[in-house]
Structures are given as C-alpha cells and as structure tokens.
Amino acid sequence: MRTILVVGGGYAGFYTAWKLEKKLRRDEARVIVVDPRPYMTYQPFLPEVLSGSVEARHAAVSQRRHLRRTKLIAGSVVRVDHANRTATVAPVEGPEFALAYDIIAVTAGAVTRQLGIPGVVDEAIGMKHVEEAVAIRDRMLTNFDRAATLEPGPRRSRLLTVTFVGGGFSGVEGFGELLSLATALTRTYPEIKPEELRFHLVEARDRILPEVTDEPGRWVVRSLEKRGARVHLNATMLSASGGHVVLSTGEEFDSDLIVWTVGNAVNPMVRSHTDLPINERGMLMVRADLRVGTDSEPVPDAWGAGDDAAVPDLAMPGSSTVPNAQHAVRQGKLLAKNIIASIRGGQVKDYLHHSLGTVATLGLGRGIFQYKRIVIKGLPAWLMHRGYHVLAVPSWERKVRVLAVWLTAAVFGRDIVSLASVQHPRRAFTEGGEVAAAPAATADR
Template sequence: MRYGEATVTVVDPRSYMTYQPFLPEAAAGSISPRHVVVPLRRVVRGAEVLTGRVTTIDQDRKVATVAPLVGEAYDLPFDYLVIAMGAVSRTFPIPGLAEQGIGMKGVEEAIGLRNHVLEQLDKADSTTDEEVRRKALTFVFVGGGFAGAETIGEVEDMARDAAKYYTNVKREDMRFILVDAADKILPEVGPELGRWGKEHLEARGVEIYLSTSMDSCVDGHVVLKNGLEVDSNTIVWTAGVKPNPALSRFGLPLGPRGHVDAQPTLQVTGTDYIWAAGDNAQVPDVAARKAGVENAWCPPNAQHALRQAKVLGDNVVSGMRGFPQKEYSHSNKGAVAGLGLHKGVAMIVMGKMKIKLKGRLAWYMHRGYHGMAVPTWNRKIRVFADWTLGMFLKREVVSLGAMETPREEFYEAAKPAPAPAAQSSAPEKAKAS
C-alpha cells in the first residue's frame, strides 16, 4: 500500500507470535524458548499493536470492543476486519483433566513441561517413598498426532540424557505412555511412516495404546478405557485443537465445528469487508477439489496458514481498491516430524510422487524446513545457532520450576512475623487449677 493509505491495527492478548512447530524442541531444551517467539512490535513496525482481547464485534457500526490488559474496555472502529485468532486445545469433560493436564499450545506450556519433567526426576532421586517415586517417573501423553508424537519423542530424549546425572534414577525406572483414540499415530505422514514411528518409539521403551482414551485422571490417577490404571504427576494433553471459542460471540457465520465459514477468496461468507485465515477458518481446499475430492477443507496447519496470509493480504488491498479477489489454492507439499535428536519421519510430495524418509535424514529435513519457515532472519539465525551449539555442548538439564512462582521466596522472607501467642501468668494458672 502507499504510505498513509491505511492504518493496520493488530489486537492480541500476547505481544508476540509463537512458532508452534518448535514447541516440542523448546520443551526438550534443544531451542531456547525465546527463539520460538517473534515480537510483534519489532516485526510489524508499520502496524499499531494493541495488547488485549476483542470481546465483541458490532458489524452494523463496524466497531470492535477491545479489553486491554489493564483499564476499561473501549471501542475500536474499523473499515476492514481480519479474523485470525488461531485454535486452542480441544478438550473433553474428563474428571481431573483441568486440574492435572498440561497443554502444548504456547511457549509458556513448553517451558512449564520441561521444568516439570526435570522436577519429577529431582523428586524421584531424592525420595525414599517408592509410591512417590513411581508416580514421579510415570509420564502420560494423550494424543498421537504431530504434537503428541513429537513431544513424547523429545521429552523422552531429554529425560534419557538427564538420567545420566542422577544417582538413583535410570531410564529403565521411567515409564512413558502414549494414548490415542485412533488406530494409528502420526496420520499426517501416512500409514507406512506412522507404523515406523510407532515401532521406533516402542523400541525406545514408550508404551503405546491405540483405539483407547482416558476416562479420568483425578489427583493423577489415570484410568484408560482399555482398563489400564496408573498414577502419574505428568499428564500431557495433545489430543487435537479446536477454533478459538471466542468466535461464537462475534456474530460471524460458523461451520459445524466452530470455524469461521470462508470462501476460497478467504472472505467470510456473506460479507465483503471481513476475511479469515488459519486455524480458525473453514476454507475450501480448491486444489483437492479440482483433484476430485469432494467437501475438502484446508487442514489447520502452518503450511496452509502461512500461504493463506499472503493471499489474504493481497485480497484486502484489492478489496480496498475495488479489484477482483484471488482464490487461495495450494497443493499439499508433505509433512515432516521430529521424534527426538537425530530421529524423525518425512513425506515430501513432488507432483504425483511421494518421497518417504525416516531416521536421521528425515530429521535433517524436519529441521531444515522449519528452520527456514520460522519468521524473520533474526529468529532463523538464533535457532540455527542453538542447533549448532547443541552439536558440541551437552544439553542443559536444569529445572527452573521456581520461575512459575518467582515471588514466593521473597514473600516468605518479607511477610510479617506472626504475633506471639498470649501466655497466662503463673499465679493465674495456679488459681485456675
């Protein structure tokens, strides 16, 4: 756009964007958590960034209500609107899940998981209570898609390395469990590589239970539908995602699963000034439908979201200037997944040919693709620097669990001492007796 032609305002409860494919590596300590997030104010310098939440949208007045981090809500007028709120963890009303579960949608959760796992090793190494030790060394992961398989692969790798520094903890003492309601894991890379991934994880000592689900996990007592019961302090939930539930408050047309109903041009159905893209949008997969697949929709992954964003940006400018809209069309280029250091699977699509890789070569493909896809050269260089240093330096296995309550120690030192209890005098005691 020409200088001064428009003002772009970004409203987000966080002042940074998270590159989610790197969360498993951040949880394992292979990448610094700061390097998987991109500060919005540095990257989108021409835009106004507001840290807050959009609570309502008045389409008649073209006004969005913004609730900032502090202070009262206010109205923000707009001429054109882009809905790109992403997705949240898809959960179910399982007893104990809200209290015990750990998600993997944000960098905060990745840091928390890493500290939590290392803290469990500290507990197990220091206790003499066998029940406490067993519960600390049992790790349950629910969901066998990309997020679940990659996270358990990376965390198991980290725990295996960390165990070398503990006197009373060995890898054989740990129990890793992966649960999925489907009959396979890693469906994104196809059945053949999915089977290899399953066999590879099982060879590393991971127990995998398919076609089952978790019934409850109250107080860490995990009950699976297949009858298995275990006690665990670590329950990681990666069983899929769903569109941000806030979409239901905006008066937008929604699909059957809560996505914003969008046209192939990424315009929201029934409007000419609202666009949607990414995980919160139901966008027809034009390429798949041309290939004869009926009712095909773009899957919620970064491959589509990044490309949709470019088309959306062009279409917004075209809409401002009265030009025709362009349809979004993209053929799947494959998928890559890392299962720990030097281990991975990859399926590369080149026309009608599919190249399937596994092991170290697939791991190189995984790192190469995502290393180049992470936004900004600043983050690319930092991520590759982390990986390069990791080739020569040992992985850090320090738990910083106190980060979650950084003021606790200071509070204990600074809080007023309790007043001494009033004591009765000796004569009064004698009189009372």
C-alpha cells in the same frame, strides 16, 4: 484513511499484518492487531523447547519488533458486530471498549479442546503456547531431582511417569522430544535407571500421526516402543483426578506429568459472538479468495484465515484446508495481498496450496518425512525437519538465534537446568529472608 482490524496475532494474523505493513502506502490504511500476547508463537519449535534444543524465547516472535507501523492492542476481541463495523475489545488491563473499523480480518485461531474428563483441567498442561512448553520441561527436570532423592517405590515411580494424551503431530513430536530428554538425563542422574522411566502416549484412534499413511505411522509406534515408551491405541482417558490416570482399556497408573494435546476447538468468539456467517462446526465461512461468506453471498469488508476459518481446499475439492502452520502462514500472506487488491480495485486471488509433504521430529537425531509415496526415516528426516523450520521461522534474527543454539548444543549438549522456581519468584524473598526489627523512634530534643 481506512482502518484494517486484524483479530488475533497468531500465524495468520501476524503474517497478514506483516505483509500489509510492507505493501500499504502510508496514507492508504492503518492496521490494528488485537491479541493478548505480545508475540507470535512458532508452534513447530515447541517440541524442541520441551527438550531444550530451542530456547523458549526463540520460539516467540515479538510483534512490536516486526510490526512497527501497526497499532498493537494487548487484549482479546470478544464480540464482532460487522453490520456496524464495530468490535468489542477486552484489554489485558482496563474495561472493555468498542473499536470501529472499516475492514476486518478474522484470524483469531483455535483454542485447546477440552472434553470434560475429570481431573484434566486440574492436572494436565497443554502444549499450544511457549509458557506451557517451558512448564512441561521444568516439571520433567524437577521431577528427576526429586526422584533421585527417593527410594524405589510408588512416589518415585509417579515422578518418573509421563502421559501424553493425543497422537496428532504436536503430541507425537512433544512425546518423542521429551522421551529423548528423559533418556539423556539418566546419564546425568546415576540414581535413576532408564528402565524406571514410564512414558505413555494415549490415542483414541487405531493409529497415530493421521497426516502420514499407515505404514509410516506403524513405524513411528515401533520406534517409540523400542525406546521404552508405551503407545495405547484405541484408548481414551476416563479420569486423571489427583494424577491417577484411568484408561478405557482398564489400565490405571499414577502420572505426575500429564500433557493434553487432543486437538483444537473453534474460538468461542467466532462460534458464538459474531454476526459473521459460520458453518455447522462453528467455523467462519470463507471463500477460496479468503472473503467471508459464500460464492453467491460474500460479506463486504470481511476476511478470514487460519484455524478458525473453513477455507475451501482447492487441491482437494470438497474439503477444507487442515489447521496447520503451512496453511496459516500462506493464507496470511495471501490475505494481505487480497485486502490490498480490494482496496485498490484490483483482482483478488484464490488460495491454492499443494502440500510440501509431512515432516516430524521424534527426538534428537530421529524423525520421519513423507511426500506422497516417498518416506524418509531417522537422521535424514530429522535434519530435513530442522532445515525446513529454520527457513520457515520469520525474520533472520530468529533464524540466526536458533542456529546458534543448535550449534552450541551440538558441542556442549543440552542445558538441563530447571527454572521452575521462576513461577514463584517471590518465594525466596518472603520465606527465606529475616525480618529485621524496626528501628526505635527517637524523640525530638
């Protein structure tokens, strides 16, 4: 029986394994997925996790619940020696070990790009995983509690200042949703006025949301600024040391919550620790049919998809597919079909996907959608965003749970309880308890 190794359990990896399970005969091959997390993060829901519109667990799709015939290994593939069909796995617990395979699907995904800016590693929070989204939300809610007890001044202003670095999709959506939450909180905290909120979005280019055209992008900027936000275009962060933000434009301010959404970098394993071919950017070289290699020199039994693979975009000749959820999901599904076709001696297919358009949430009841020249703004676009993603999130179980939360929030409003204390679960036990004296020993009589 062949062993198919899927490296990474993100979008592309999860869907590859899920479809392989459904299509493979039981005696045809076994599937192994190696990933450090026990779930696949549905990243389009992370902005709504920030605002409390989606429960954190509902943005995480359990691997063991859905991949019941797949062997799951909690760990990371740190090296691939494809010449010998061997991968080195660093498990979450225990020493590294070698794992033999017959076919490999590299779907390791990208990592958060860091630019070596002073203070960023110490102060900023990313927005790529569920736990990061929860931490951002809890920090915002906790800061409101702390600021409400302070008199107006620098410390209070710092607690009510939020900075997002990066004006791509995840940054703008997260920024808009958190701004929506903060504005709503001022109605619950009479001590804090809306004009005290300071929301900064920093983008190095002259526009945000590069996935939409110029005018819709300018409309988003105007919409955010109308809600009290400040959008810094053609600006970069020079320092964030101690929470003191310094921009290339000369502006400086203190910010207690800094969110880093600058973009992705190639997975270090793919870039530096594999004998599979990579391009000048360190990405896996992949053909249109998702085989690793080139048209003239394919690599036998090696496949790739997702954010770490340079998949040719047949809809836009001469370019590669952009790293987003639309492509990763569809590539994962096709990758499973092509692997099975290759095992059975069938015909593999090229990946071709025409964009369905671009849709983004900008906060509760606000959004933007663009498909070619068609642009829809406001509430209709926001409803389209919700409708699309509740259909796209895998499994009916997750769809029902998300819909239930949305319906409940429509009636009772969003939950505004901070659970930041769960990050230190033993603090109440170790600091708040009373240590009783040990009972005196009694001598045997």
